[in-house]
Amino acid sequence: MNATYPTEELLVCALQNHRSADFSLLYDSYSPALYGVLLRLVKDPDRAEDLLQDAFIKIWSNSQNYNPKQGRLFTWLLTITRNLAMDELRARKVRATAATYIYAxxxxxxxxxxxxxxxxxxxxxxxxxxxxxxxxxxxxxxxxxxxxxxxxxxxxxxxxxxxxxxxxxxxxxxxxxxxxxxxxxxx
Missing domain, CATH: 1.10.10.10 (Winged helix-like DNA-binding domain superfamily/Winged helix DNA-binding domain)
Known part of the structure; x- marks a missing residue:
């Protein structure tokens, strides 16, 4: 396999090793796809970048919770990322509702x-x-x-x-x- 495309097994090891160098490999491999998902959901490039960073902080903090027997790594990463985006959208809705109430x-x-x-x-x-x-x-x-x-x-x-x-x-x-x-x- 080409060295520029690490296997999922290698990426799982990178997550579980919890070393910053290994985590960079994980970030480089998955950040473009996760950013794309965030951008489609929040429709704001700057906010999508912030959420991507938040997602990877959460991934890093919860790396011990990933179990390869329960599903693919990308699915786990995507779930964390999507949940952050949904929280963002809900928070926007709360703020919009409060602002709309004033003007109504x-x-x-x-x-x-x-x-x-x-x-x-x-x-x-x-x-x-x-x-x-x-x-x-x-x-x-x-x-x-x-x-x-x-x-x-x-x-x-x-x-x-x-x-x-x-x-x-x-x-x-x-x-x-x-x-x-x-x-x-x-x-």
Missing amino acids: HEVDSTSPRFAEGMLHQSLLSQLAPKYQTVVELMYYRDYTSQEAADILKLPLGTVKTRMRAALQQLKQFFDQDIQHYHAQYGA
Whole structure:
């Protein structure tokens, strides 16, 4: 076999050796295909590159979890990469939903309340600390659900549940603020 195309067996060894030189071989072999998948999913070359780096960090960190008897190496790598992309897309949807919600209520963009920003720290401070942290990471710092789960050392499902609960509470706060705005400014 040509030396420029390592066998899957060699690549599995490279993953399991957990040495940076071996990991470079793995990266060089699979990064173009994984980048292509990410690009098709997120449709942003810069974000796809960032996610590719995140995927390989996760691959490196979880290399001991790969079992060749359970499936091909590429399938395992692809699953990790795809899951990161899906987390990214879900996070975008959450951010878009929050932004759309603000504009859907036809608040006058010249009003003092709107100028302060509807998603303001005073609203966030009304949330329980466990919700504030998740919103801070995912909305303000642009972390994916999985990244937030890793940072907080919580299960992914817990982070998603907390984000959903936080958004529901923020919606209630927005509704109260909008009612207050209409009462105060007669709109």
